[in-house]
Amino acid sequence: MQFNNLLVEIEESLATVIINRPKKLNALNKATIQELHDALSALQTDPEIKVIILTGYGEKAFVAGADIAEFAHYSEKEGENLAAHGQKILFDFVENLKKPVIAAVNGFALGGGLELAMACHFRVASDNARMGLPEVSLGVIPGYGGTQRLPRLIGKGRAMELIMTAGMINAAEAREYGLVNHVVPQEELLSFCEELAIRISKNSPVAISYAIKAVNTGFMNTARGFEAEIEAFGECFGTEDFKEGTTAFLEKRKAKFPGA
Numbered sequence: 001m002q003f004n005n006l007l008v009e010i011e012e013s014l015a016t017v018i019i020n021r022p023k024k025l026n027a028l029n030k031a032t033i034q035e036l037h038d039a040l041s042a043l044q045t046d047p048e049i050k051v052i053i054l055t056g057y058g059e060k061a062f063v064a065g066a067d068i069a070e071f072a073h074y075s076e077k078e079g080e081n082l083a084a085h086g087q088k089i090l091f092d093f094v095e096n097l098k099k100p101v102i103a104a105v106n107g108f109a110l111g112g113g114l115e116l117a118m119a120c121h122f123r124v125a126s127d128n129a130r131m132g133l134p135e136v137s138l139g140v141i142p143g144y145g146g147t148q149r150l151p152r153l154i155g156k157g158r159a160m161e162l163i164m165t166a167g168m169i170n171a172a173e174a175r176e177y178g179l180v181n182h183v184v185p186q187e188e189l190l191s192f193c194e195e196l197a198i199r200i201s202k203n204s205p206v207a208i209s210y211a212i213k214a215v216n217t218g219f220m221n222t223a224r225g226f227e228a229e230i231e232a233f234g235e236c237f238g239t240e241d242f243k244e245g246t247t248a249f250l251e252k253r254k255a256k257f258p259g260a
Contacts, residue, residue, distance in 0.1 A: 019056045
């Protein structure tokens with residue numbers, strides 16, 4: 001498989017999907033989101049592949065967030081459509097993939113990057129990983145499932161604090177919170193994930209697919225929360241705070257929010 005923004009490596013029953021935009025710290029744009037969907041769709045239908053590892057190229061970032069320049073001037077409706085489409089073709093798609101997807105989180109996983117990691121079935125972090133949802137510092141909220149998946153993983157109080165402060169936590173804190181399952185030295189990240197993948201691949205792929213479905217079904221009663229997030233995300237695009245936050249980010253200055 002050939003992509004502009006991804007590398008896909010296949011070794012026996014294991015596929016490793018690498019987001020390859022190092023100059024942008026592997027930030028997610030619309031093209032990369034579509035390529036991830038296409039790659040994962042193909043791997044899901046490949047009978048030889050049993051486990052998928054998702055990671056970012058290099059040591060600096062898993063995914064440092066969304067490509068803000070791409071949507072800084074969107075209208076409310078465009079913002080809502082952005083979140084709805086992205087959740088449908090990537091974030092919800094990953095969560096419900098029939099094959100296990102392990103997030104190998106190296107370096108920064110911020111905004112859409114953390115949301116992508118949280119959509120994976122579980123996460124392993126390198127010891128230099130830093131994670132957070134900084135969207136409110138731009139005058140918007142997490143729009144790819146962050147307001148829903150983060151509380152499920154770490155609890156409501158911690159999720160509220162992390163979202164409202166726009167702060168970051170390190171790998172050790174992420175493990176303490178239950179956001180990641182393991183923390184390993186950066187140079188051992190992929191080999192550790194590969195060992196886990198081998199253990200998983202020895203088990204029944206049919207049973208695993210049913211296990212994924214069963215576990216996810218337990219959380220589906222909060223589906224309305226995703227709809228509310230999409231609507232609120234779109235509404236943020238009509239605010240002066242969003243205009244100021246994104247403009248300040250692109251101009252590399254501190255935002256001065258008018259509160260409107």
